[in-house]
Amino acid sequence: MTTSGIRQVKPKAEGWEQRKDNSGRPLLQFASPKRGKPPVHLADLTPEQRVEKVKELGLPGFRAKQLAKHYFERYTRDPELMTDLPKDGREELVNGMLPTLLTEVRRLQTDGGDTIKFLWKLHDGALVESVLMRYPGRITLCVSSQAGCGMNCPFCATGQNGLTRNMSAAEIVDQVVRANEIIAKGELGGKREDDNSAERVSNIVFMGMGEPLANYARVMQAVRTMVDKKEGLGMSARGITVSTVGLAPAIRKLTEEDIPVTFALSLHAPDDELRDEMIPVNSRWKVDEVLDAARAYFDKTGRRVSIEYALIKDMNDHPWRADLLAEKLLARGKGWVHVNPIPLNPTPGSVWDASTLPAQREFVRRLNDKGIPTTIRDTRGKEIDGACGQLVVTEEDERASEAAAV
Structure with a gap:
């Protein structure tokens, strides 16, 4: 489905080699490689x-x-x-x-001190990142659920190195506790005078390293600890967002958990032809099956689903794709979904760019005009490679980790 005269850029790994299986398809890693388990916490x-x-x-x-x-x-x-x-x-x-699970290797700050990216070393030397952000009235932490990622999406930096291993529930939770400790010490950007919110993490987004639903049991155990009012972090489930690229069976499982987290689907293309190339897991669970699972989540929980859509110049930002996305969402009813287009964040080695401002506005306008709430997401941390899709362990990170150990 194309329109003549409109440029179509095909997704392929730029600056790195995408891992393939014996049949030549992008390799998907669901099982965590065998490594020494972290200490029980x-x-x-x-x-x-x-x-x-x-x-x-x-x-x-x-x-x-x-x-x-x-x-x-x-x-x-x-x-x-x-x-x-x-x-x-x-x-x-x-x-x-309370054994030590995360050792801070370094932190980078931007946005006037309101955004901090942490590089953590795990017990076995694996490296992960998390990003802490202060907004008016809330503090959000973007957490990692895996060291690396096995979903192999060519436009996402995190997938370049493959999956190192799943993180334990405690390693996930410890990112929140360590962030709260840092906030309590006054090390996050200053609080505004008219901000009456609590000085601790109020919102969690599982949008750091890894595919959360590929580490399902540990992620859900971490979520239960986060929302435990008596012997956990006492957070609101509504302030926790669990994101996925579309593992349909796990979405259906999440629907039955009876924990009303916010559910976000990283769709990025409404047509299977393009999404097969952008999101390799689409070869297993197609757009319609994943959207059906997302709609079922709304039906069971009453929680509006977020559709995440990275806008990439000449790749997936065509007006007809906005129309097709609207058509597929409206076919499943009104009022169940909100679309978050995210202009692509640049990653090392990639020649792709964010959609132009006119293309962004047109994409949003077409969805809004059809009655689908759509707002461009304001992403933080681009300058420190801390924005969506930018988290990746680099050679510089490895050197910093080695230097910290000396």
């Missing part, structure tokens, strides 16, 4: 399991709640600050229940 355990673990360490079970309070509410892992725990055996208890 309090945030990996249910409240009941925490009690049992504390007892195994030779202390009364009620100490588990005290530890959880220090970690989730005071954002500390320092035994010296836990004076309500008995001094004898305190350090052993803390080391056993």
Whole structure:
């Protein structure tokens, strides 16, 4: 489906070689490569399991709640600050229940200090990034759920190195706790005088490294800990966004979880012909099946679905594609979806560019005119390669990690 006279750029990896399977198709990695497991952490355990673990360490079970309070509410892992725990055996208890999961390698700041990108080293040397952003009235953290990504999308920097491994539930949660610790120390850009919001992370977006639904069990365990009001972070499920490139069976599974997170589908093309090339997983679950699963999520939860759409010049920003997207969304009813076009963020080695401003405006206008709420997303952190699709472990990151270990 093309229109004569309109340029069509085909997606292919620019500046790096896309991994292919024996049949020549882009390689998809769903299984996590075998690596040493991270140490078991309090945030990996249910409240009941925490009690049992504390007892195994030779202390009364009620100490588990005290530890959880220090970690989730005071954002500390320092035994010296836990004076309500008995001094004898305190350090052993803390080391056993709150082992170090993330070591900060470096941080980069932009947007007047309101955006910080962190490079973290995991226990096995794997590197991941997360991005902390202050907005008026809220603080958002973009978290990683995998080291690397196995979805192999040619226009996304994160997929260039493939999947290193899944992250544990606690490694995911620890990104939030560490961000809260940094906010509490006053290290995020200054709060506005008229901003009465709490000084902690209020919104989570699973849009960092990795495909969240390919690490389903651990991501959902992390989400349950985030929303646990008694022995977790006590966040609102509505402030948590889980994103996917379209793993339809996992979307259906998420629908049955009874946790009303915001669901975001990274669609990027309304036609299978282009989406097969842009999003290799589309070869398994086509546009219509994924949109049906997204609509079912709305039907079950009442939570409006976000459609993420990277606008790439001459590739997927054609007016007829806006019309086709509107047609497919409206075929499934009104009021269930919101479209977030995102002008492409530049990545190293890529010759692609964001759509022109006139093309962006026309794409948005066509959707809005058909009654589909559509707003261009304001992305942060472009200057520090911290925006959507830019998170990737580089040779410079590897060198910084090695230098930090010396």
